[in-house]
Amino acid sequence: MAKSASAANIVSSVSARRWEEPLLHGGELAGGRRLFPDAPEPFIDLSTGINPNPYPVSRLPADVFARLPEADGLASLAAIAAQTYGAPSASHVAAAPGTQILLPLVAALVRPGRAAVLAPSYGEFARVAALAGHSVAEADGLAAIGDAQLILVANPNNPDGRLFARNDLMALAGNLRAHGGLLVVDEAFMDVASSGASLSAEVSGGNIVVLRSFGKFFGLAGVRLGFALAAPNIAARLAAMLGPWAVSGPALAIGAKALADAAWIEKTRIRLEGSAKKLDGILTSAGLDVLGGTNLFRLVRTDAAGELFEHLGRAGILVRRFPEQANWLRFGLPANARAWRRLQIALAGFKQSG
Amino acid sequence: MAKSASAANIVSSVSARRWEEPLLHGGELAGGRRLFPDAPEPFIDLSTGINPNPYPVSRLPADVFARLPEADGLASLAAIAAQTYGAPSASHVAAAPGTQILLPLVAALVRPGRAAVLAPSYGEFARVAALAGHSVAEADGLAAIGDAQLILVANPNNPDGRLFARNDLMALAGNLRAHGGLLVVDEAFMDVASSGASLSAEVSGGNIVVLRSFGKFFGLAGVRLGFALAAPNIAARLAAMLGPWAVSGPALAIGAKALADAAWIEKTRIRLEGSAKKLDGILTSAGLDVLGGTNLFRLVRTDAAGELFEHLGRAGILVRRFPEQANWLRFGLPANARAWRRLQIALAGFKQSG
Numbered sequence: 001m002a003k004s005a006s007a008a009n010i011v012s013s014v015s016a017r018r019w020e021e022p023l024l025h026g027g028e029l030a031g032g033r034r035l036f037p038d039a040p041e042p043f044i045d046l047s048t049g050i051n052p053n054p055y056p057v058s059r060l061p062a063d064v065f066a067r068l069p070e071a072d073g074l075a076s077l078a079a080i081a082a083q084t085y086g087a088p089s090a091s092h093v094a095a096a097p098g099t100q101i102l103l104p105l106v107a108a109l110v111r112p113g114r115a116a117v118l119a120p121s122y123g124e125f126a127r128v129a130a131l132a133g134h135s136v137a138e139a140d141g142l143a144a145i146g147d148a149q150l151i152l153v154a155n156p157n158n159p160d161g162r163l164f165a166r167n168d169l170m171a172l173a174g175n176l177r178a179h180g181g182l183l184v185v186d187e188a189f190m191d192v193a194s195s196g197a198s199l200s201a202e203v204s205g206g207n208i209v210v211l212r213s214f215g216k217f218f219g220l221a222g223v224r225l226g227f228a229l230a231a232p233n234i235a236a237r238l239a240a241m242l243g244p245w246a247v248s249g250p251a252l253a254i255g256a257k258a259l260a261d262a263a264w265i266e267k268t269r270i271r272l273e274g275s276a277k278k279l280d281g282i283l284t285s286a287g288l289d290v291l292g293g294t295n296l297f298r299l300v301r302t303d304a305a306g307e308l309f310e311h312l313g314r315a316g317i318l319v320r321r322f323p324e325q326a327n328w329l330r331f332g333l334p335a336n337a338r339a340w341r342r343l344q345i346a347l348a349g350f351k352q353s354g
Numbered sequence: 355m356a357k358s359a360s361a362a363n364i365v366s367s368v369s370a371r372r373w374e375e376p377l378l379h380g381g382e383l384a385g386g387r388r389l390f391p392d393a394p395e396p397f398i399d400l401s402t403g404i405n406p407n408p409y410p411v412s413r414l415p416a417d418v419f420a421r422l423p424e425a426d427g428l429a430s431l432a433a434i435a436a437q438t439y440g441a442p443s444a445s446h447v448a449a450a451p452g453t454q455i456l457l458p459l460v461a462a463l464v465r466p467g468r469a470a471v472l473a474p475s476y477g478e479f480a481r482v483a484a485l486a487g488h489s490v491a492e493a494d495g496l497a498a499i500g501d502a503q504l505i506l507v508a509n510p511n512n513p514d515g516r517l518f519a520r521n522d523l524m525a526l527a528g529n530l531r532a533h534g535g536l537l538v539v540d541e542a543f544m545d546v547a548s549s550g551a552s553l554s555a556e557v558s559g560g561n562i563v564v565l566r567s568f569g570k571f572f573g574l575a576g577v578r579l580g581f582a583l584a585a586p587n588i589a590a591r592l593a594a595m596l597g598p599w600a601v602s603g604p605a606l607a608i609g610a611k612a613l614a615d616a617a618w619i620e621k622t623r624i625r626l627e628g629s630a631k632k633l634d635g636i637l638t639s640a641g642l643d644v645l646g647g648t649n650l651f652r653l654v655r656t657d658a659a660g661e662l663f664e665h666l667g668r669a670g671i672l673v674r675r676f677p678e679q680a681n682w683l684r685f686g687l688p689a690n691a692r693a694w695r696r697l698q699i700a701l702a703g704f705k706q707s708g
């Protein structure tokens with residue numbers, strides 16, 4: 001009896017127990033195989049918004065696995081990230097093993113109070129805000145965001161691809177400033193958005209934090225690398241919470257090389273734009289209504305979403321469904337000609353049978 | 355004016371600003387090279403307690419870099435870690451990108467109050483406890499630990515290698531239980547300690563958290579992998595704070611293989627024991643007083659610590675010094691015969707000149 005009571009004391013000092021349940025995410029191919037055990041292999045994973053043609057990882061020196069990542073390596077990665085993402089300087093950058101791990105730390109930069117998250121959006125926003133002790137309200141657009149000390153939005157938004165205007169976000173940040181609130185803009189898919197929408201250059205004021213994801217655009221989500229761009233005191237605070245060696249040796253090496261490769265970045269932006277257009281064509285040919293998306297994924301709305309998910313799954317193609325939006329499906333980009341063909345055939349088969 | 359005031363509001367909601375300065379750690383070879391620019395290469399890094407002969411990293415499939423780490427992979431890693439470390443079950447394990455990143459989260463499991471840390475010990479204990487809002491007292495032994503809600507100790511201790519008896523730690527945890535306190539035992543070097551000292555099997559009660567480091571014993575500190583062993587509700591809480599995909603694809607693949615390799619683990623324990631004895635011999639032959647250590651490092655005390663650090667540095671050998679203990683130096687293990695010889699020659703040269 002005494003045992004469990006004391007244990008409860010320790011953990012109950014933090015609220016939001018229900019947010020300790022993991023959320024449903026894409027990328028769970030093993031789960032897809034369990035759902036569709038008779039599907040043809042290779043299973044095609046279109047359930048994420050990750051570039052399926054990754055930046056090439058060359059053979060890594062053994063040292064990057066063996067040695068502690070050094071401060072010099074982290075400093076040069078921060079400088080490269082600042083340059084590529086357009087942050088004012090390296091001191092405005094906190095590097096982390098993925099933006100996901102930054103989210104609870106960013107949410108805890110503000111004393112527990114009212115948080116507002118855009119919805120529908122990335123489900124983790126509400127979860128981490130609640131974990132940090134905030135009461136969370138959802139808003140269906142910037143105008144609907146009421147009084148809040150912490151606002152979390154994705155720009156462009158996931159999964160619908162809504163792109164918010166820089167000026168509208170700056171106005172929101174300006175209003176927040178008056179009562180010491182913080183605007184967090186998750187620019188996970190900004191790499192493939194039209195230029196000029198990012199707030200990366202606007203973080204010096206101190207109440208805007210921009211999150212940039214390495215793994216999605218570069219197709220290297222397993223590396224775990226992400227960045228917070230923020231005023232230097234906030235970036236330092238986040239770095240202190242992460243502690244030394246937060247970014248792995250492989251992530252330092254791969255990240256520094258990839259983020260500096262302007263030619264690959266430009267080529268990839270163009271390629272992804274073409275792929276997204278091609279995907280639109282295939283989806284609309286199949287009679288599906290494309291609601292939106294970014295050049296890394298497309299969102300469709302269909303009353304037959306459940307049946308289509310099953311149909312594609314049986315054909316060995318996993319897409320992303322949304323329990324809270326039963327008529328939505330999100331499609332990532334196929335990796336190669338064979339995968340494109342299989343998707344096209346599967347969708348055509350569904351249209352005929354439908 | 356309004357700008358900086360609001361920014362201050364956001365960050366000042368958390369105390370302990372001075373703990374945002376990074377601490378001095380080992381493993382900074384670039385810093386060593388700057389201190390000793392004329393030293394012969396290759397520079398030998400003895401400034402850490404990391405096994406210099408790492409578990410072999412075989413060629414990794416491209417998928418581990420490209421794809422999001424899947425829940426199945428994390429679950430099997432947790433099961434293997436529970437088995438190898440002797441935790442009650444996989445649900446008692448939270449895997450993270452290094453124990454370092456777990457420390458602030460563990461310190462925040464308890465409401466801000468009084469924390470006690472063993473000293474001298476790992477400098478990060480006091481830093482993370484202060485970051486979590488605790489007032490921190492240092493104690494020079496278990497008996498000197500007064501009333502505290504959070505106690506952080508390393509067992510065996512770093513850098514002096516003190517090994518605390520399991521029963522003494524269990525008694526400490528028992529006292530803490532009465533007022534809902536938490537005992538955190540960092541077993542970073544337990545892999546090379548005599549068996550029977552670990553508290554890994556004792557975490558079910560709910561007020562003991564054991565931290566286990568992957569990188570030190572396996573010599574793969576760049577991979578960033580570590581574990582908290584704790585009661586399931588605490589392990590779940592930590593996993594929720596870390597969020598999905600906290601452990602990278604390479605870390606999942608390498609960790610699962612290495613932790614299951616009982617033959618390599620046994621062979622390595624024996625080899626490290628031999629290496630530590632050899633290091634003792636070399637150090638004592640040089641007239642140095644070996645204070646203690648683990649089989650991954652040795653601590654020496656000498657009034658000439660400053661001169662010896664310089665002498666070794668000029669010979670291209672970096673050891674660990676301790677600003678707060680000016681007459682201490684810590685020596686890690688040389689990686690190969692050439693490095694052993696260079697250490698031996700450099701120490702002999704110092705003895706003659708001294």
